Amino acid sequence: MLPEHTDVLVVGAGPTGLAVAATLAGHGVATTVVDRLAEPPVTSRAAVVHAGTLEVLDRIGVADPLAARGLHSTRFCVRDRDRLLVTVPFDRLPSRYPYALLISQADTEAALTDRLTALGGRVLRPYELTGLDLDGGGATARFAGGDEVRARWVVGADGMHSRVRELAGIGFGGPADPGESFLLADVRVDSALPRDQVSLFLSRSGPLIWAPLPDGTVRLVATVADAPREPQARHFQALLDERGPARRPDRVTGMAWGSRFRIHHRIASSYRSGPVLLAGDAAHVHSPAGGQGMNLGLRDAVALGDALAAGPQALDGYAADRRPRAEEVLGFAAGLTRLAAAPPALRPVRDLLLRTVSVLPPARQRLAVRLAGFEPASPA
Numbered sequence: 150m151l152p153e154h155t156d157v158l159v160v161g162a163g164p165t166g167l168a169v170a171a172t173l174a175g176h177g178v179a180t181t182v183v184d185r186l187a188e189p190p191v192t193s194r195a196a197v198v199h200a201g202t203l204e205v206l207d208r209i210g211v212a213d214p215l216a217a218r219g220l221h222s223t224r225f226c227v228r229d230r231d232r233l234l235v236t237v238p239f240d241r242l243p244s245r246y247p248y249a250l251l252i253s254q255a256d257t258e259a260a261l262t263d264r265l266t267a268l269g270g271r272v273l274r275p276y277e278l279t280g281l282d283l284d285g286g287g288a289t290a291r292f293a294g295g296d297e298v299r300a301r302w303v304v305g306a307d308g309m310h311s312r313v314r315e316l317a318g319i320g321f322g323g324p325a326d327p328g329e330s331f332l333l334a335d336v337r338v339d340s341a342l343p344r345d346q347v348s349l350f351l352s353r354s355g356p357l358i359w360a361p362l363p364d365g366t367v368r369l370v371a372t373v374a375d376a377p378r379e380p381q382a383r384h385f386q387a388l389l390d391e392r393g394p395a396r397r398p399d400r401v402t403g404m405a406w407g408s409r410f411r412i413h414h415r416i417a418s419s420y421r422s423g424p425v426l427l428a429g430d431a432a433h434v435h436s437p438a439g440g441q442g443m444n445l446g447l448r449d450a451v452a453l454g455d456a457l458a459a460g461p462q463a464l465d466g467y468a469a470d471r472r473p474r475a476e477e478v479l480g481f482a483a484g485l486t487r488l489a490a491a492p493p494a495l496r497p498v499r500d501l502l503l504r505t506v507s508v509l510p511p512a513r514q515r516l517a518v519r520l521a522g523f524e525p526a527s528p529a
């Protein structure tokens with residue numbers, strides 16, 4: 150049952166909301182977490198947690214249990230069919246977690262929930278936020294079914310179509326076009342590609358990401374102009390035939406789960422409006438190139454939990470600090486997508502650039518650190 154009053158109301162129990170709640174619980178702040186879904190989703194969705202994010206999650210006691218559940222990938226390889234263009238090594242990262250952790254989002258959410266539970270918190274379901282009245286002392290949140298909760302602070306961790314963001318009147322700018330179109334699946338595949346690395350295939354028709362998952366399946370993500378409503382194994386076979394290894398082609402033998410989605414690059418006009426604070430997909434969305442979206446949200450979440458626990462003076466700092474970080478990640482993801490889809494005339498230049506990176510260890514290391522989501526320290 151919902152309480153009448155709470156210090157912090159977290160709307161949304163995806164990875165971001167759970168991480169905000171676990172951080173606040175660690176600081177002993179009274180927090181109420183709600184989600185409109187009766188049960189958490191079981192699908193794999195975002196499949197990589199980077200080292201920089203694991204370092205941040207370590208501060209709330211989640212990194213080690215998470216690392217124990219996932220597959221450790223020590224290299225990220227950029228390929229053009231059979232040509233290896235550049236290998237980005239993660240094993241020299243300045244981290245206790247020198248790898249990209251491949252893990253289903255459902256397992257990431259389960260590890261965060263376990264931590265929240267251990268700290269005495271829990272998610273209240275199903276409660277859908279439908280209204281929000283803001284005033285000088287906080288906010289009154291209204292839910293479908295008529296419940297009301299009075300909160301000093303409200304965290305919008307309710308995803309891309311955030312109701313909190315809309316009710317607080319915070320803009321979510323972006324182009325009017327329908328956005329980039331993606332196909333995604335976890336497939337069983339007969340492949341000669343090494344299972345300890347993630348591969349990004351660059352192709353004229355767009356990038357194809359190939360990432361091994363701990364359950365033995367392989368995550369494929371590709372941009373496609375006309376994504377079928379219900380993707381089948383044959384669609385992913387066609388993508389592998391067109392963009393994947395040519396000498397020893399991959400053969401799809403089954404599909405565990407598949408989906409299509411469209412994504413704009415968008416960022417909230419502000420991360421704070423009075424008692425309302427945004428984090429995760431409610432604050433920023435961008436292409437999955439480089440697997441940065443959920444990672445950025447998790448780092449937002451711990452920063453926001455710390456800021457809420459520190460007191461009101463820290464909250465403007467949170468908003469001012471995190472938004473430029475999202476702009477930077479959006480630019481990086483857009484650059485990776487442009488690199489992948491370079492027109493034929495520009496490909497020699499692109500390949501030369503990548504070969505230069507591949508023979509210069511400092512350049513490779515910089516790319517590894519960037520992909521791994523290490524952020525410069527916040528100004529004090």
Ligand SMILES: Cc1cc2nc3c(=O)[nH]c(=O)nc-3n(C[C@H](O)[C@H](O)[C@H](O)COP(=O)(O)OP(=O)(O)OC[C@H]3O[C@@H](n4cnc5c(N)ncnc54)[C@H](O)[C@@H]3O)c2cc1C
Nearest residue numbers: 161163164165184185194195277278307308429430442443
């Ligand atoms: C099919 C698919 C594939 C993806 N693949 C990738 C990938 O490969 N790499 C990557 O980085 N990212 C991927 N993503 C994106 C990634 O899942 C998100 O970046 C991540 O989930 C964001 O976490 P979040 O907690 O901010 O928001 P969400 O995970 O969207 O969580 C928001 C929560 O808020 C709840 N909610 C919404 N509205 C209300 C309301 N009014 N009241 C109460 N609760 C509410 C929802 O039920 C949900 O549980 C994928 C997403 C999808 C759907």
